[in-house]
Amino acid sequence: MSTRSELVPRFSSAQRLVHWAVGLSFTLLLLTGLAFSYPALFWLTHLLGGGTSAMVLHPWVGVVFSAAMGATFVMWVRDMRLGAADRRWLRAIQAYARHDTGHVPPAGKYNGGQKLFFWAQTLLALVFLVSGLALWFPGAIAAVVPAASTLLASMRLLHYLATLAGGLLLTLHVYLGLFAFPGTARGMVDGKVSRAWAALHHPAWRPDTDPVTTTRDAERR
Amino acid sequence: MSTLSIRRTSAATSPAPGIRSTPEYAKLIDIGSCIGCKGCEVACKEWNDLKVEPTANFGSYQSHQDLSAHTWVLMRFDEVEMSGRLQWLITKDACLHCEEPGCLYACPAPGAIVQYENGIVDINQDRCIGCQYCVTGCPFDIPRFDRDTKKVYKCNMCVDRVDAGLEPACVKTCPTHAISWGSKEDMLALADQKVDLLRRRGFENPVTYNPAGIGGTHMMYVVPHGDRLADYRLPATPTASPAPLTGLGALKRIGAYVLGFGVLSSLVHYLTIGPQTAEDVPADEH
Numbered sequence: 001m002s003t004r005s006e007l008v009p010r011f012s013s014a015q016r017l018v019h020w021a022v023g024l025s026f027t028l029l030l031l032t033g034l035a036f037s038y039p040a041l042f043w044l045t046h047l048l049g050g051g052t053s054a055m056v057l058h059p060w061v062g063v064v065f066s067a068a069m070g071a072t073f074v075m076w077v078r079d080m081r082l083g084a085a086d087r088r089w090l091r092a093i094q095a096y097a098r099h100d101t102g103h104v105p106p107a108g109k110y111n112g113g114q115k116l117f118f119w120a121q122t123l124l125a126l127v128f129l130v131s132g133l134a135l136w137f138p139g140a141i142a143a144v145v146p147a148a149s150t151l152l153a154s155m156r157l158l159h160y161l162a163t164l165a166g167g168l169l170l171t172l173h174v175y176l177g178l179f180a181f182p183g184t185a186r187g188m189v190d191g192k193v194s195r196a197w198a199a200l201h202h203p204a205w206r207p208d209t210d211p212v213t214t215t216r217d218a219e220r221r
Numbered sequence: 222m223s224t225l226s227i228r229r230t231s232a233a234t235s236p237a238p239g240i241r242s243t244p245e246y247a248k249l250i251d252i253g254s255c256i257g258c259k260g261c262e263v264a265c266k267e268w269n270d271l272k273v274e275p276t277a278n279f280g281s282y283q284s285h286q287d288l289s290a291h292t293w294v295l296m297r298f299d300e301v302e303m304s305g306r307l308q309w310l311i312t313k314d315a316c317l318h319c320e321e322p323g324c325l326y327a328c329p330a331p332g333a334i335v336q337y338e339n340g341i342v343d344i345n346q347d348r349c350i351g352c353q354y355c356v357t358g359c360p361f362d363i364p365r366f367d368r369d370t371k372k373v374y375k376c377n378m379c380v381d382r383v384d385a386g387l388e389p390a391c392v393k394t395c396p397t398h399a400i401s402w403g404s405k406e407d408m409l410a411l412a413d414q415k416v417d418l419l420r421r422r423g424f425e426n427p428v429t430y431n432p433a434g435i436g437g438t439h440m441m442y443v444v445p446h447g448d449r450l451a452d453y454r455l456p457a458t459p460t461a462s463p464a465p466l467t468g469l470g471a472l473k474r475i476g477a478y479v480l481g482f483g484v485l486s487s488l489v490h491y492l493t494i495g496p497q498t499a500e501d502v503p504a505d506e507h
Contacts, residue, residue: 004500036329036352037473039232051330051350052371097490099497138353139366152357157472164476168483175487182498197499 004196008207010109010187015075019188021068025061029128030170032058033163059136062128069125076118079110085204086112106203109210121169127162131155229336231328237335245340246383247408248392248440250313251415252453253427254399257296257311259284261391261400265294265315268379268390288314290367293376294391301452308446312453313391313400316363316376318342320436323461324375327358340405340439341380346372360435360459378439408441415443434460 011019028047032054035044045054048061088105089096089112095103096113110118134141134155142148177184183197198207228239262284266273271291276284282298294315301308322342325334333348334355344355344364351371355364364373379389387393388402401411412429419427428447431437444450450457 038477039234039329039331042232042329042331045350051348055350055352056371098494101502138356142356149357149360149362156354156357160473160476164479167480171480171483171487175491179487179491180496182496183500194499196502200497200499200502 004194004199006195007192008195008198009191009210010193010198010207011191013191016188016191018068018071018075022065022072025065025068026166026170028061029058029065030163030167032061033159034167037160037163059132062132062136066125066129069122073122080115080118082112082115082119086115089113090116101200107201107205109202109205111202117169117173120165124162124166124169127158128166131159131162135159226337226339227335228338229322229325230332231325231334232331234331239338241338243338245338245405246378246402246439247340247405248318248378248389249401249403249408249412249415249443250440251399251401251443252311252313253415253419253424253443253445254397255296255311255313256397256399257282257298257309258396259296260394260396261313262292262294262296264390264394265376266292268382269293269377288363288365288375290365290370290372290374293374297454299452299454301449303446303449310446310449310453312442312455314363314454315440316342316378317361317441318376318378318439319360319459319461320438321461323358323360323435324355324364325358326461327354329354337380339383341378341383342439343377343380344373344375346370346374349373358461360456360461405437405439412441412443419443419445430455432456432459434458 031041031044032048034041035054036042036058042051045051048054048057085105085108089107092104093113095101096111134152138148138152141152145151177188181197181201183194184201187193195207198205223241224238226239226241226243227237230237265271271293274285274289274291276286279286283296285292285295288295294313297312297314299310299312301310318341320340322334322336324344325336325342328334329352330348330350332345333350334342334344336342349372351366351373353364353366353373355373356362356366364375366373379387379391382389392400392402401408403411409429409431412431416427416429424445426447428444430442430444430447430450442453442455444453444455446452
């Protein structure tokens with residue numbers, strides 16, 4: 001019988017690298033994007049060297065974000081299929097938020113909320129990519145589309161709405177991982193979580209037989 | 222031009238500083254008096270020291286195919302058929318200096334686009350970040366992006382000349398007085414006279430082009446065939462509403478509340494329900 005403070009691997013090093021590529025690029029994109037949307041936040045463009053520089057670099061950071069999101073999708077999609085158990089978990093989400101553990105159906109490696117988060121961010125990444133490409137090359141759009149102004153204005157609206165949704169998701173993600181459930185963030189730093197954490201949040205997960213983390217990280221444990 | 226004269230400024234977080242009460246100017250283009258000499262194009266290039274762009278004959282009397290960052294005014298020549306006869310339509314294509322400027326509303330860079338008390342809309346390229354939102358926001362497709370400087374340019378109504386009490390260069394050079402310059406009031410009165418004259422000479426639908434959807438413009442046209450605005454490449458009902466698509470106006474305010482609500486509710490959850498440390502939860506409660 002293992003002790004509750006013993007650490008078990010949860011994320012592979014590749015998963016952690018990709019997670020931080022997404023996280024850091026999206027944070028930069030969100031802050032500079034808000035700078036372009038809100039005059040009072042225009043000073044945030046200095047994160048990327050000032051107005052013009054931020055305007056030039058924002059889409060390139062977007063390229064990094066899109067690539068990292070592509071890798072995220074490939075790495076995680078098999079674990080993210082929503083099933084009946086996830087729907088039961090989602091119905092009990094208020095109990096989870098209240099820490100009323102007794103009324104939360106046992107989640108596997110990922111709970112219904114995390115799976116929903118994955119699909120929401122995948123959809124948002126697609127919206128960002130399509131609308132972002134259009135806004136990056138307005139001249140090319142104008143050359144082929146007759147009503148380019150209307151199209152580009154709609155793309156800006158879409159890009160903005162996706163920013164709002166993405167900003168909310170990031171807030172939720174950071175709050176849950178960093179503040180609400182201590183011990184979670186560590187999974188994305190050295191890749192490990194405690195058995196107590198796993199038993200509380202993902203009781204149906206079997207870390208000792210998890211194919212993602214047991215292959216290479218097991219012997220290092 | 223002095224900051225005392227700035228009436229509107231892009232991406233502003235405080236009211237514009239203008240306190241001067243100066244007359245509003247306007248340029249009036251009498252299309253019927255234009256002989257298509259392109260003297261205004263040359264005068265514009267000369268006064269503003271804009272580089273010459275090589276061009277080629279593409280089957281039109283027109284000098285360049287399109288406006289550019291270095292060509293702020295372009296005489297467009299269009300051949301159309303009217304009542305079985307060929308008509309040669311000429312339009313002086315340049316910034317109309319809208320009363321409600323769609324470019325300024327769309328611009329996210331503080332102070333990059335300003336409107337002066339006299340009605341001139343000007344781009345401050347040193348503050349322009351090259352996003353080209355103004356290009357999308359303009360109902361007349363006027364601003365042009367320069368790849369080398371990564372800034373946007375357009376006609377500034379020779380703001381430096383006007384500031385010194387002179388008329389814009391194109392006005393000064395026009396040999397047929399097809400371009401007039403004066404207070405907006407005077408130019409509207411002059412436009413009425415010209416429209417009357419055209420009507421007396423047999424034109425059925427002469428109009429003054431000063432579209433209400435953007436609060437009027439500070440470059441107006443007297444159009445001989447007012448029922449054929451599209452043939453002059455003039456939109457019949459241009460708009461530049463700050464919301465919802467160009468400036469995203471009120472939506473952005475709601476968006477700010479939504480994001481703020483997200484952050485606040487996280488804080489409230491932390492302070493009321495608080496964090497849950499797995500090690501503190503007894504094993505049998507899992």
